[in-house]
Amino acid sequence: MDYPPGTLLRVQQVRRTSLIAQVTDQLRAEIRSGRWPVGSRIPTEPELTELTGTGRNTVREAVQALVHAGMLERRQGSGTYVIATSDLGGTLAKYFADAVERDILELRQALDTQAAHLAAQRRDDNDIATLRHLLDERRKAWDDDDPGAIHADIQLHRGIVVASHNAVYLEFYDSLLPIMEQGIRSRTSKSGGSYHTEHAELVNAVIAGDSERAARAANCFLGSLIAEYPEH
Incomplete structure (x- = not known):
């Protein structure tokens, strides 16, 4: 079956967005459960890729989503820390x-x-x-x-x-x-x-x-x- 130009790219984008959302929800659940309490540093990027079973780019974007939501904070030279348990x-x-x-x-x-x-x-x-x-x-x-x-x-x-x-x-x-x-x-x-x-x-x-x-x-x-x- 032939698809209109750009269809495959759009499908890939939707799948990637969905995967990022899933990983974001997974990280959010770790915070809300108390396993990553407020004030604590979250696992490193390589550890998060292993935890979620996804690539670094996906993990990076999921973490950034929670930074924008105000739940995480990046600290230069130190890591990323939990600063709130909810949006x-x-x-x-x-x-x-x-x-x-x-x-x-x-x-x-x-x-x-x-x-x-x-x-x-x-x-x-x-x-x-x-x-x-x-x-x-x-x-x-x-x-x-x-x-x-x-x-x-x-x-x-x-x-x-x-x-x-x-x-x-x-x-x-x-x-x-x-x-x-x-x-x-x-x-x-x-x-x-x-x-x-x-x-x-x-x-x-x-x-x-x-x-x-x-x-x-x-x-x-x-x-x-x-x-x-x-x-x-």
Whole structure:
């Protein structure tokens, strides 16, 4: 059978586009499942080609699609990192990127306070073990002046949100993580404060199941940070 000129090329383009979409969905599923958590570096391009069973060009375009969606971020000389668990999270992250630091802290105060309250009510044995581990990791990283100290700090606060067992809450909180990291890095370069006591009080209150104490600890901690910034 004879086909009009260009038909074969169009069929090939459709198949390629479909394959890229499939790989994009596969990578998106890895992120949403938590196997590639926010803040983590995704596998290298050769590893992704092996994982998906496709060529480098297909993988490259699938990754770029998720970069455009705001779920991934390329960092020169370092790799590609997860910055959001959904397209919505990526959109919010872009919006918050230009926000005033005090505004972000005030939003965090509301989110962290309620998350701590819920976590104290709902945390289970796994959450307790995780929070103890994250608190220890944060303290050690900070005392050792580890480059990953800020990441450890963020993961501890995120761990409390995880312990609230509210998936929507967690997805929204994840959208804030990149701008939160930026703010913590900026404050740390100025003050260098470790806030070990405040974090220990927050975690211990959640573990103890004391929701009022946990909320108070989160509220006071963020309130003290907000006080360092002038009113608008």
